[in-house]
Amino acid sequence: MKLPISWINEFVDIKDLPVVEVARLLTSAGLEIDDIRFAGLPLPERDDHGFKVSGIAWEREKLVVAEIRAVEPHPNADRLTLCELFDGETVHSVLTGAPNLYPFKGQGKLPKPLKVAYAKEGATIYDGHAEGLVLTTLKRAKIRGVDSYSMVCSEKELGISDEHEGIIFLDDDAPAGMPLADYMGDAVLEISILPNQARNTSVLGIARELAALTGRALKKPTYELATSGAALTGLVKLEISTPELNPRFMLGLIRNVEIAPSPAWVQRRLRLCGIRAINNVVDATNYTMLEIGEPLHAFDYDVLAARTSGGKVVISTRAARPGEKLTTLDGVERNLTENNVLVCDARGALSLAGVMGGAESEVTASSHSILLEAAAWNFINIRKTANQHNLPSEASYRFSRGIHPALAEAGLKRCLYWMAQWSGGQIAPGIVDNYPLPPQPASVEICPSDIRRALGIEIPLEKVKDMLERLEFTCAWPPTSPDVGDSTSGDVGLRVTAPPIRLDIGAGVIGVADVMEEIARLYGYDNIPETRLADPLPPQRGNPALEAENRVRDSLARLGLQEIITYRMTAPEAENKLLPPGAPRPSLEYVTLANPIAPEKRVLRRSVLASALAIAEKNARQRESLALYEIGAVYIPQGKDLPLEPRRLAIVLNGKRYPAAWDAKVGVKLDFYDLKGILEALMTSLHLGVTYAPAEHPAFHPGKCAAALLGSTPLGVFGELHPQVAENYGFNTPLLAADFDLEAILAALPGGYPIEPVSEYPPILEDIAVIVDEALPADRVEALIRQTGGKLLESARLFDVFRGEQLGAGKKSLAYALVYRSPEGTLTDKDAAGIRSRIIKRLERELDAKLRG
Amino acid sequence: MLEKLNEIEKAALESLAAIADEAALEAWRVANVGRSSPVMSVFSQMGALSKEERPLVGQRANQVKLALEAAFAEKQSALKQAALQQSLASERLDISLPGRPLRAGGLHPATQNLRRILAILAEMGFQVYTSREVESDEYNFQLLNIPPYHPAREMQDTFYIDTGASDEAERQVLRTHTSPGQIRAMRQFSAENPENPPEIRIALPGMVYRFEQITARSEVQFNQVEGLVVGKNITFGDLKGTLAEFVRRMFGRGAKTRFRASYFPFTEPSAEMDVECFVCGGKGCGVCKKSGWLEILGCGMVHPVVLQNGGYDPQKYTGFAFGMGPERQLMLRHKIEDIRYIWGNDLRFLEQFG
Known part of the structure; x- marks a missing residue:
């Protein structure tokens, strides 16, 4: 997830913290920063911060907000224009080829100046025409006979996005002459969201973490709405067939919207987050999803009303029927199965719930009234559906992690607010809310002994309360009574209830562990002292x-x-x-x-x-x-x-x-x-x-x-x-x-083996060669020698195998070096001769061997 | 006569001095101290001398004979020494020629590295526990607090075995971590004494599998070493202390560690442990990507559900677990850039480890 730091800053004031310090705080709390892309803000001076960093800083003196007062044709080139540009100090004539200036060409003094990003001579920006990101410094040149030393910039040139079709238009209130870095300098954090942190898939979530980690105030958005016109409640009806799959479904209506591009700053933010800007209505749903964390879906209300031919619009959610099909927004016809959940009206499926909208009821340039959906879905079902259709969307990314149903209301209201702001529409009074299955808030009691047991440290419960409340947990002291708390340790517990933004806190002993993690995160893992294992050494079993x-x-x-x-x-x-x-x-x-x-x-x-x-x-x-x-x-x-x-x-x-x-x-x-x-x-x-x-x-x-x-x-x-x-x-x-x-x-490995004593007495060494049939395996000869030699034959080593005419066909000679030795005394030649003759006799008799002379 | 003896001696010694080889020396010996040498012939002429002269001449002749013999011995020894010196001087080896190679065997670097880790853990009381590689979904995931379709499953791309089972819960998998061994060990040990199961301190090494394309950075199989400690007084502080001590043994007494919050379904609280880069000492280099820290292992307090599934009452027992990738450490330590070398088994690679 990519989030610009300027946006986070709206909900928690972290302007004074260097970007890498923000990244370090988040990383240590389990929100790993993979990458920081600077788009305007100064890059860190040292490079030992441990983060991958890219992008450029905008030089305050050389990149400023400017206004174009007139756009004149170039005397020698149709595709170029000459802009009369005021940079807050001086009026310049700036050459540009931006196609989005053509409409203003030759109109003389513009009634409303165009606010742009202006790069002065000597400014370092990205080369808009180069493949990839190549830095370039603006130098004075003559282009088709006209002096050029500065330029108005595209998003690509400033490192905001890949966009180089035209120059950036800033909002009308942008003050000419202000350093661009101050006006809209930014840095984008790429954050890995762990599977248990669905609550942090938004700007507000990240801001909440930063507020909790730094002890600063979280500035929550307002959800107050001004409404007018007929109430929505009389116009639509909501039916949820399976609350387990769809615990909540909400609808809001906004009328008389004028579909148009969103304000420049909205488009810029969306693009910094890697999301395409479409129009003010669709952008509002995406903007709100990024801001609050609730994915939303906008229907063209008039299309839905037409489908019902005048009656109430009935929106229902249900499992797909076997063989049912739906063409999603991406133009693909999807074959649905029973484990896909659909949002439908009386005529049929409208969208693949929580994953992607349908094509028919999507918002178009001619939409006037927007019916806005905010809902909660079963995260496992969303995961299955997204995998089944290979549709990893921004919505399914969030829903498949478990978004709390309470967020639907915040998201719906915030989105209606932005739609009204950007499209001029009027919000209808009355929000339709069907909430058949609110989750039970998880609540556990935390005692000092729990903290000691899990973390090995003492933290006063007052401090725990403060830390958890920063994460919006509700903390309460239980009513004083003798049976409260852990009677053995005399503990008094703190009753901790998970906030209605998270589903990852369990009950009982699991909930205690979940809360311990939050305490440890905010206390700081590095602040917990290292200790040695005090437990007894367990059985040392080995691994035979x-x-x-x-x-x-x-x-x-x-x-x-x-x-x-x-x-x-x-x-x-x-x-x-x-x-x-x-x-x-x-x-x-x-x-x-x-x-x-x-x-x-x-x-x-x-x-x-x-x-x-x-x-x-x-x-x-x-x-x-x-x-x-x-x-x-x-x-x-x-x-x-x-x-x-x-x-x-x-x-x-x-x-x-x-x-x-x-x-x-x-x-x-x-x-x-x-x-x-x-x-x-x-x-x-x-x-x-x-x-x-x-x-x-x-x-x-x-x-x-x-x-x-x-x-x-x-x-x-x-x-x-x-x-x-x-x-x-x-x-x-x-x-x-x-x-x-x-x-x-x-x-078969033996458990042990005896070691033979080593004799101190001298050996008698002797060689013996016998002729046997070629087919006789040598090991039979050796076995017989050893068997006959008994204990006094210390070793018998085959040292030669010989075949030759003198032995006769089909014969071979085997020669052995024999060592006779007794452990009890010195052997005599006579002893040895006796053994030898017994060996030879048995070889002759049993193996038909002949002694080789 | 005495005069003559003096001359004999003088002449013999003079001719001896000129001799430079063994053959001439032998000829000299025959000529000067042999049976028919001048000095010996003096002895045979003794009868012709007067009674007074006889003892004087005899004594002198004896002196001369002994002197010549001594001179001979000396000369002989000198010649031998000279010959030895000459031969030593001529027998000069080119010691720069290579020695004759032996066929040296060796252990695979992954084995060597695994042993090093396990030896350190063994000294800290961690006994090795090994378990199977093809696992049930239940042991690899469900008993470790990862139910079917849980988002945590995306953290571990899994190889599934084709057994005809369609339900995710029934499937067999190639274990994605050695953690199923935690359940197997806990169940085995708790069965010994279900009322009061014994404490545990084990290391779980072995091959694990991830569904990845094989590239310089990712492999389908690699070793993992996990540790599991379960007891009645195990804390997060113990986890930090034990792992810091392991790291000091593994990477040097000065090695520093840092713990960051993380998430694993089978531990809570969960952490990533970083070790100060042992290549640059924390100053920042290519190996640590200028951060000064290396991500070495994941760890955490054993999740109550996992203890419960292992037969250990989470109200009575706590524990910690950690897991690391030995091959990753091997690569960091030897600056190996491409993980494919490890199972490539090119002898030019393997033999460098000795």
């Missing part, structure tokens, strides 16, 4: 699930992998890249967004690996090796129930095993065993005894894929991705990946 997850993160980072975090939103076809072409597509159910921002982000992911591979693809050109992991949730729909969100772990490896160095240019590529090594190290760090088994998975190379198992529980699958899957992600080198169920891993 997150702590375990973090152990996995840390382990993988230590193992040289970089963590990534990707978007949860994806598309099924993106996840299908995990399958080679032609592979059957699984029919996975997805959690699907009803309102995705883009088709490629329309579901929540089922695979973390797919997300990680997409990131690997993106980074492939940046690095010669990639080692990435991601830990995060996938989302499994459960119909009407909330989806499951199990966490998974994905790892991606690709490229060179060792980073290239300047003396080591040939890189070995990462392969299956690099990935397995990482997983083994991870499982060791988690103290999980994991086994590995060949596995089949459509995403993986059929011969290079394994499952990790904990007993019989699968933890995940890993290996080299199918070459066609790698190709889907743009890789033509082995792409290694792991897809693990993190929940299964974390569920």
